[in-house]
Amino acid sequence: MGSNKNKKRRRTAERPTTHPRNKYSNNPPDFAELASLYPTFKPFVFFGRDGRPRIDWTDFNATRELTRVLLLHDHCLNWWIPDGQLCPTVPNRSNYIHWIEDLLSSDIIAKTTKIGDKVRGFDIGTGANCIYPLLGASLLGWSFVGSDMTDVALEWAEKNVRDNPHISELIEIRKVESGENTLPAEGSNNEALVSTKTEIYLTEDMGREGNSLNTGYYGPPILLGVVRDGEEFDFCMCNPPFFETMEEAGLNPKTSCGGTPAEMICPGGEKAFVTCIIEDSVTLRHTFRWYTSMLGRKSNLKLLTSKLWEVGATVVKTTEFVQGQTCRWGLAWSFLPSVKKILSSHVTEKSNLSFMLQGLERKLGAIHVLQSVEDYFRNAGALCKLNTSSFTVDITAKDDKSDANLKSESQNYDGVASCDDVQEASGSSCLNLLSNNLSFRVSVFQQTPGTLLVKGSLQQRDGQISGSFSPIFRRLEEVLKQKFHREK
Ligand SMILES: C[S@@+](CC[C@H](N)C(=O)[O-])C[C@H]1O[C@@H](n2cnc3c(N)ncnc32)[C@H](O)[C@@H]1O
Numbered sequence: 226m227g228s229n230k231n232k233k234r235r236r237t238a239e240r241p242t243t244h245p246r247n248k249y250s251n252n253p254p255d256f257a258e259l260a261s262l263y264p265t266f267k268p269f270v271f272f273g274r275d276g277r278p279r280i281d282w283t284d285f286n287a288t289r290e291l292t293r294v295l296l297l298h299d300h301c302l303n304w305w306i307p308d309g310q311l312c313p314t315v316p317n318r319s320n321y322i323h324w325i326e327d328l329l330s331s332d333i334i335a336k337t338t339k340i341g342d343k344v345r346g347f348d349i350g351t352g353a354n355c356i357y358p359l360l361g362a363s364l365l366g367w368s369f370v371g372s373d374m375t376d377v378a379l380e381w382a383e384k385n386v387r388d389n390p391h392i393s394e395l396i397e398i399r400k401v402e403s404g405e406n407t408l409p410a411e412g413s414n415n416e417a418l419v420s421t422k423t424e425i426y427l428t429e430d431m432g433r434e435g436n437s438l439n440t441g442y443y444g445p446p447i448l449l450g451v452v453r454d455g456e457e458f459d460f461c462m463c464n465p466p467f468f469e470t471m472e473e474a475g476l477n478p479k480t481s482c483g484g485t486p487a488e489m490i491c492p493g494g495e496k497a498f499v500t501c502i503i504e505d506s507v508t509l510r511h512t513f514r515w516y517t518s519m520l521g522r523k524s525n526l527k528l529l530t531s532k533l534w535e536v537g538a539t540v541v542k543t544t545e546f547v548q549g550q551t552c553r554w555g556l557a558w559s560f561l562p563s564v565k566k567i568l569s570s571h572v573t574e575k576s577n578l579s580f581m582l583q584g585l586e587r588k589l590g591a592i593h594v595l596q597s598v599e600d601y602f603r604n605a606g607a608l609c610k611l612n613t614s615s616f617t618v619d620i621t622a623k624d625d626k627s628d629a630n631l632k633s634e635s636q637n638y639d640g641v642a643s644c645d646d647v648q649e650a651s652g653s654s655c656l657n658l659l660s661n662n663l664s665f666r667v668s669v670f671q672q673t674p675g676t677l678l679v680k681g682s683l684q685q686r687d688g689q690i691s692g693s694f695s696p697i698f699r700r701l702e703e704v705l706k707q708k709f710h711r712e713k
Contacts, residue, residue, distance in 0.1 A: 243548065244323040248299055249316040254291070256280060263294045285483050288312050292354075300363045303388040306353045306381055311484040313356040317548040318464075321519060322360050324544055324555050325460050328515050333540055334561040343368055347513070349447055349463035349502065350374075351398065352488060353381035357462055362392040370458075374401040374445050375487045403445040441493035441500065448505035452512060460515040465498040466491040467521035496525045499556070500532065507536050510560040517557040519546070526554045531707040533558045534700065537604050575695060576683040580702045583676050585709050591616050591669040594677055594705060598667050601704055619684075621664040665694060667701070679705065 243250040256278035260270040269280050269287035280287045289306065295315040296302040306312060329344060344367040348357040351371030358369035373379055379400055386396045448461065468490045491498050499518045506516045520526055526543055533541045538558040546553040582594060595618055599609045602620045610619040664684040672678055681698045 244320045246323045247319045259294050266290050266294045302359050309483050310353040311488045312482045313354050318356045320546045332564050334559045344459045347458045347461040351382050353378045355382035355385045358396045362395040368395040370397045370399050372399045372401050401445050401451050441497035443492045447501050458513045461513050463518040465495045467495045469494040515557050515559050520554040539563050578698045579680040585675045587674050591671050594669045617666050617668045619666050
């Protein structure tokens with residue numbers, strides 16, 4: 226009992242809170258002072274029995290006025306949103322900005338910008354409040370493209386930019402065209418549009434011809450088709466529509482931050498929305514140094530992390546944003562080569578490795594696993610030969626000069642790229658481990674229904690090259706276990 230209590234206490238103590246560089250980390254907003262300085266805020270402030278100044282968090286007008294005065298007082302920003310639009314909390318949104326700042330200054334991935342270059346970001350779904358571009362530009366001098374699709378968001382985001390001439394040059398608001406075949410989304414207002422496109426096909430680009438990935442997202446374009454030819458960004462960020470329905474959104478009875486259906490929901494919820502960003506990132510690759518999104522559900526973090534390994538991200542990072550009672554998660558990934566590494570060529574290499582896959586659905590057999598193995602390595606740019614009679618896939622890394630940068634890293638392996646984050650899931654996909662001439666065979670044996678043995682055998686023993694076989698095979702094990710476990 227006692228030890229449980231201690232554990233709980235320890236967990237609470239260890240829980241991450243406000244980012245240390247967040248203006249409010251040691252200085253929470255002082256409502257009494259703000260009330261004395263801003264007469265329009267004063268009517269919303271009352272004093273509790275303990276004598277402390279408070280506001281009614283369930284009153285939209287109070288939370289909006291608080292955001293307005295905080296942006297003005299602490300950030301010299303003029304700001305407003307119409308009734309009912311999503312009202313951001315400033316300390317909470319600042320955490321995400323500071324996390325991106327950490328990612329950009331870390332040496333997890335190669336730096337592509339020169340010293341003195343301006344940081345350029347892309348805010349997916351900037352909303353009427355345009356909070357991230359306003360904060361990023363005023364706190365750090367970053368420039369932004371902020372995208373959105375509803376008229377009200379575009380009109381008010383532009384107004385919020387115009388009302389701040391000292392940073393307005395830094396922010397472009399970009400309309401997302403909903404594209405052809407666009408229908409009003411069921412159960413939402415006219416502003417939420419969905420296209421009739423049902424699947425996103427990843428074909429030639431990824432060497433996965435005919436293999437369609439249904440993201441479950443049927444909305445307007447997110448990055449592909451919005452980012453223009455030749456554009457490059459240091460990062461993208463997104464506070465996605467978290468929910469599938471307004472009932473699910475269930476508007477937290479303890480606070481009132483507004484939020485229209487167009488802001489809060491999309492078909493498939495945040496999982497579908499962020500899956501679509503991931504699919505777009507596979508095509509856009511180095512157009513962004515970091516792709517990031519916020520998530521409202523921890524379960525989606527795990528799921529999307531596995532998806533990122535499957536599509537060949539080189540680095541995946543996660544974090545937790547805690548502000549008061551609200552908990553959100555941050556997911557970041559990149560396709561640039563990871564920089565930190567340890568030399569692994571001295572590792573005595575095993576040329577035969579194996580693992581078991583258990584608990585598969587009965588209808589899934591060796592052939593499905595082999596096809597996943599083939600897809601996975603083909604995605605990473607390797608040549609794959611599937612033999613359905615011997616139940617093997619032969620894999621050889623291609624000699625592709627365009628990937629020379631990635632392949633040159635193959636003698637080094639960094640299983641964990643670390644940063645100061647609270648939670649992290651980092652690693653290296655097979656992409657940056659596949660070296661020219663590395664060739665190996667993966668064989669799959671059915672043991673009993675639902676249980677398979679997966680074996681990997683190195684085809685050559687070149688000391689330097691073979692050093693990457695084991696991490697590649699370990700990564701394959703993770704991917705297959707996650708995939709087939711999920712499909713149970
Ligand atoms: C949860 S709100 C976030 C608003 C603001 N960034 C914030 O953090 O308060 C989500 C926004 O995404 C927009 N949105 C939905 N689908 C979009 C798409 N495909 N492209 C751009 N914006 C989109 C919505 O209109 C809405 O303004």
